[in-house]
Amino acid sequence: MKGYLGIDVGSVSTNLVIIDDDGQLLSKVYLRTRGQPIKAVQDGMKQLVENTQGEIEIMGVGTTGSGRQLASVITGAGTVKNEITTHAVAALNLIPDVQTVLEIGGQDSKIIILRDGIVTDFAMNTVCAAGTGSFLDQQAARLNIPIEEFGSYALKSKTPVRIAGRCAVFAESDMIHKQQMGYNLEDIIRGLCQALVRNYLNNVGKGKDIQPKVVFQGGVAANIGMKAAFEEALGYEVIVPQHHDVMGAIGAALLAKDEVARKGFTAFKGFDVSNVKYRVSSFECKGCPNRCEVINIHMDEKVIARWGDRCNKWKNLDNNSSHQGYSC
Amino acid sequence: MKITYPYVGNSHIVIKNLLERFGNEVVVPPKPSKRTLSYGTQFAPEFACVPFKILLGTYIEALEMGADTIVSTGGVGPCRAGLYTTLQEEILKDLGYDFQMITLEPPGHYLKDLIAQIKKLINRKMSIREFWSIIRFVWEQLKLFDETELMSFKIRPLEIKKGETTRVYREMVDLIASAQTVKELREIRHEVNKRFENIEIKENYDPIKVGIVGEVYVVLEPFANLEIEETLGELGVYVERSMFLTHYTINNAVTDLFHIKGEKNVKKAAVPYFNEMCGGHGRESVGHTILYAKKGFDGVIHLSPFTCIPEIVAKSILPAVSKDYNISVLSISLDEQTGKAGLRTRLEAFVDLLDKKRQKFKERMA
Incomplete structure (x- = not known):
C-alpha cells in the first residue's frame, strides 16, 4: 500500500502521520518533543513502523513545525513548509468551505483567515504565550486535574468567574486569588477558558474578520471547555476535527503528495533512519561580535547540516575551514 | 575631538x-x-x-x-x-x-x-567651492549605495545560485566605500552594473512583489529587521522599500528647510485614513501601503519597533486599507529578540499566501 508521511516537530509535541492517496489518515503518532527533536522523530518513525507493520510504502515526505528543517535533514523530506500553510491545507482538505482556522498549540497560537479556498490573512502570537497549551498544562497540574479532564470541568460551571487573561503570570495570580476566596473550581476553570479565548481574540485575532465555518485545531482543541468558550464568544459553531492534534502533520503529508506528483520522486531515506546515530554539536563563531552559536548536525560523524549563523557563511557545508578568521 | x-x-x-x-x-x-x-x-x-x-x-x-x-x-x-x-x-x-x-x-x-x-x-579652513565639492562627493556616494542596494533587490529573487547576489552586493559595498573621488565613483558604478549583470538569473520568472513600510530605523538597518530583505529575496520575492537614505535626507533636511511638506503624494494618499500627523512615519506607512497597492504589488510588510506609538496607530489603520485596496499586509513588531525562526515562518506563510492569491487571480482572469 502506498502512503505519504507528514512530520510536525513542534515545541511541545512531535506528530507523525501517514495518509493514503485520497488524503485519508492511515496512522498517527503523537509524542512529546521534550527538547529532543531528533530522538522524537526517530521514536515516532519506530512507532509508525510498528503501527503499520511496515506494509506501507512511503512515496513522499513533508515536514513542518519549528523543527521542520531538522526533521527534513534526518528523513530526506522533499517538502518543508511553515506551520501556517500546512494547517490551512489540512483544514481545507477536510472542510473545503472553511473560512477561519483557530489553532492553539504548545507554545504558539495562530489564526488563519481563508476565503474561496485560499489563505487571505493570518497572525501568530508575538509577545505573549498566555493561553497556549503549555500554560493550560501547567494550570491543570497545579489544580491537580488531568489535562484531559480539564475542559469537562468548565462545562459543569454555571457562573464563570472573571479571570484576567492578558498575561499568563497575571492569570495565574488571579486564579489563585479567586481560589483563596473560595470560588468553585469549575467556575474558575470556565472563567479561565473564557479569559484565554478573550485574550486570543483580542491579541492574535485582533482586526481579523472571523466568519464561519470555524475550525479549531491544535492540541488545545481537545479541551472542550475552550471549544465552548470560543462558541460562546464568536456565536458560531466551532468544528473540532477528529485528528485536530495532528493537522499540521496531515497538511505536510498532503503537500508532500502534491510535490511528489509534480516531481515524480522522493528522497525519503527510509524508516531505517530511526537506527542511525545522529549527534549535534555547536560552536561559537568568532567572525564578528554577533558570536552566533552555530549548530552542526552529524550523521555517523559526518556533518550533514549546519545552521544558526546570522550571515549564512556556515550554511555552506564545504566551509570546513577553521572556525576563526572569517569575517561577516 | x-x-x-x-x-x-x-x-x-x-x-x-x-x-x-x-x-x-x-x-x-x-x-x-x-x-x-x-x-x-x-x-x-x-x-x-x-x-x-x-x-x-x-x-x-x-x-x-x-x-x-x-x-x-x-x-x-x-x-x-x-x-x-x-x-x-x-x-x-x-x-x-x-x-x-x-x-x-x-x-x-x-x-x-x-x-x-x-x-x-567643521574643523578646518576651506573655501565654499571645496565645501560644495565635499558635499557633492558624499551625496554621489550615498546615491550609489542606494542604487546598488536597489539592484540587489531586483536580482536576488531571480538568482539561480542562492546567496550569490548577497555576496556580490557585499563586495560592491566595500568597493564603493573605498572610492575617494567622484570620478572613481563613476568607474565603480560601471563595475557594479557589470557584476550584477553577470549573476546568472532565471528567465521568464515574475517574482512576487512586496513593499516594506514602517519606522525608519528598523526599515533601513538590516540588523534591526533581522535581514528581512535578504530573507525575502532568497524566498524569491522582489522587495521594494518605502525609504532610502537619500530620500530620507532630502525629506528631512532639504524640504524641511524650505517648509515644503516632504513626500507630498504619500501623505496625500494617506489622507482619507489618516488626516493628522502622529509623529514618526505612521502616516507614511499608510500612504506607502496605498501607493504599493496602486502600483500592483502583491503585498506589504509593515515593520514597527515594539511600543512605537506612530506605528501602532498605523497598524490599527492598515486592516482597513488592506480591505479597501485588496492588498495583503503583514505587520511585524520588532524588539530585542534575535530569533530569526519565528520571523521566517511568518514570511514563508505570507509568501505562500501571496502566491496562492496571485494564482487564483490569474485563474479568474483566464
Missing part, C-alpha cells in the same frame, strides 16, 4: 567621509551586533524602542573605542526619537562617560541652532 554617530545601513561610510573631509577625527561606529543590543537593553528604559536601544549600545561601543563626541539627529515629535539624544546623553553621563553630544535639529524649525551645531563639525 573624536566624533562618532549612529549606524544605519551603509550611511556610516558616507558620514565618515563627510566628517573626515571637514577636518575631524572619526570613530566609525561598529556594525550593530548582539553585543550592541545587550549594552542597549541593559542601560535603556525597559519600554524604550529597539532603535533607541541599538543606538545607545552603539554609542557605548564607540565611546569605549575612544570617541569623545556624538553627533545625532533630533526631531520635533510627537515620536520619542526627538528626545533620544537628550535621554541618551543623560544615561551615558550617569554611566561616567565624558563626551559632548551634538544634536542636529530639522532646519525648518531650528535653522540657527542647526548652523551653530554644524559649525562645530
Whole structure:
C-alpha cells in the first residue's frame, strides 16, 4: 500500500502521520518533543513502523513545525513548509468551505483567515504565550486535574468567574486569588477558558474578520471547555476535527503528495533512519561580535547540516575551514 | 575631538567621509551586533524602542573605542526619537562617560541652532567651492549605495545560485566605500552594473512583489529587521522599500528647510485614513501601503519597533486599507529578540499566501 508521511516537530509535541492517496489518515503518532527533536522523530518513525507493520510504502515526505528543517535533514523530506500553510491545507482538505482556522498549540497560537479556498490573512502570537497549551498544562497540574479532564470541568460551571487573561503570570495570580476566596473550581476553570479565548481574540485575532465555518485545531482543541468558550464568544459553531492534534502533520503529508506528483520522486531515506546515530554539536563563531552559536548536525560523524549563523557563511557545508578568521 | 554617530545601513561610510573631509577625527561606529543590543537593553528604559536601544549600545561601543563626541539627529515629535539624544546623553553621563553630544535639529524649525551645531563639525579652513565639492562627493556616494542596494533587490529573487547576489552586493559595498573621488565613483558604478549583470538569473520568472513600510530605523538597518530583505529575496520575492537614505535626507533636511511638506503624494494618499500627523512615519506607512497597492504589488510588510506609538496607530489603520485596496499586509513588531525562526515562518506563510492569491487571480482572469 502506498502512503505519504507528514512530520510536525513542534515545541511541545512531535506528530507523525501517514495518509493514503485520497488524503485519508492511515496512522498517527503523537509524542512529546521534550527538547529532543531528533530522538522524537526517530521514536515516532519506530512507532509508525510498528503501527503499520511496515506494509506501507512511503512515496513522499513533508515536514513542518519549528523543527521542520531538522526533521527534513534526518528523513530526506522533499517538502518543508511553515506551520501556517500546512494547517490551512489540512483544514481545507477536510472542510473545503472553511473560512477561519483557530489553532492553539504548545507554545504558539495562530489564526488563519481563508476565503474561496485560499489563505487571505493570518497572525501568530508575538509577545505573549498566555493561553497556549503549555500554560493550560501547567494550570491543570497545579489544580491537580488531568489535562484531559480539564475542559469537562468548565462545562459543569454555571457562573464563570472573571479571570484576567492578558498575561499568563497575571492569570495565574488571579486564579489563585479567586481560589483563596473560595470560588468553585469549575467556575474558575470556565472563567479561565473564557479569559484565554478573550485574550486570543483580542491579541492574535485582533482586526481579523472571523466568519464561519470555524475550525479549531491544535492540541488545545481537545479541551472542550475552550471549544465552548470560543462558541460562546464568536456565536458560531466551532468544528473540532477528529485528528485536530495532528493537522499540521496531515497538511505536510498532503503537500508532500502534491510535490511528489509534480516531481515524480522522493528522497525519503527510509524508516531505517530511526537506527542511525545522529549527534549535534555547536560552536561559537568568532567572525564578528554577533558570536552566533552555530549548530552542526552529524550523521555517523559526518556533518550533514549546519545552521544558526546570522550571515549564512556556515550554511555552506564545504566551509570546513577553521572556525576563526572569517569575517561577516 | 573624536566624533562618532549612529549606524544605519551603509550611511556610516558616507558620514565618515563627510566628517573626515571637514577636518575631524572619526570613530566609525561598529556594525550593530548582539553585543550592541545587550549594552542597549541593559542601560535603556525597559519600554524604550529597539532603535533607541541599538543606538545607545552603539554609542557605548564607540565611546569605549575612544570617541569623545556624538553627533545625532533630533526631531520635533510627537515620536520619542526627538528626545533620544537628550535621554541618551543623560544615561551615558550617569554611566561616567565624558563626551559632548551634538544634536542636529530639522532646519525648518531650528535653522540657527542647526548652523551653530554644524559649525562645530567643521574643523578646518576651506573655501565654499571645496565645501560644495565635499558635499557633492558624499551625496554621489550615498546615491550609489542606494542604487546598488536597489539592484540587489531586483536580482536576488531571480538568482539561480542562492546567496550569490548577497555576496556580490557585499563586495560592491566595500568597493564603493573605498572610492575617494567622484570620478572613481563613476568607474565603480560601471563595475557594479557589470557584476550584477553577470549573476546568472532565471528567465521568464515574475517574482512576487512586496513593499516594506514602517519606522525608519528598523526599515533601513538590516540588523534591526533581522535581514528581512535578504530573507525575502532568497524566498524569491522582489522587495521594494518605502525609504532610502537619500530620500530620507532630502525629506528631512532639504524640504524641511524650505517648509515644503516632504513626500507630498504619500501623505496625500494617506489622507482619507489618516488626516493628522502622529509623529514618526505612521502616516507614511499608510500612504506607502496605498501607493504599493496602486502600483500592483502583491503585498506589504509593515515593520514597527515594539511600543512605537506612530506605528501602532498605523497598524490599527492598515486592516482597513488592506480591505479597501485588496492588498495583503503583514505587520511585524520588532524588539530585542534575535530569533530569526519565528520571523521566517511568518514570511514563508505570507509568501505562500501571496502566491496562492496571485494564482487564483490569474485563474479568474483566464
